[in-house]
Amino acid sequence: MTICKMKRAKEIEERLLALGRMKSKLEDETKNVYMIASGQTLNDSVELSNDMRTVLLGMCIGEIAKLNREFEEL
Numbered sequence: 001m002t003i004c005k006m007k008r009a010k011e012i013e014e015r016l017l018a019l020g021r022m023k024s025k026l027e028d029e030t031k032n033v034y035m036i037a038s039g040q041t042l043n044d045s046v047e048l049s050n051d052m053r054t055v056l057l058g059m060c061i062g063e064i065a066k067l068n069r070e071f072e073e074l
Contacts, residue, residue, distance in 0.1 A: 005074045012071045019064050026057040 001009075025033060033053055034045040048056070 001074070009071060009074050012067050012074075016064060016067055016071075019060055019067070023057065023060045023064065026053050026060060 025031060033048045033056075035048060036045045037043070
């Protein structure tokens with residue numbers, strides 16, 4: 001395995017850990033999930049509806065599958 005591939009594998013591993021944490025939060029229906037917007041003049045949060053949680057969960061699962069395939073190809 002080349003150094004370039006090893007670096008990419010490490011990036012994928014870190015991203016998979018973050019996505020796993022995100023997935024577990026989205027799956028836990030006992031917790032509220034918020035989207036936070038922040039900037040120089042804006043700090044606000046919006047609670048996500050159940051439909052939006054489902055959409056984000058689907059995107060998260062899809063990204064995990066994509067990264068797992070890429071990792072296996074390395």
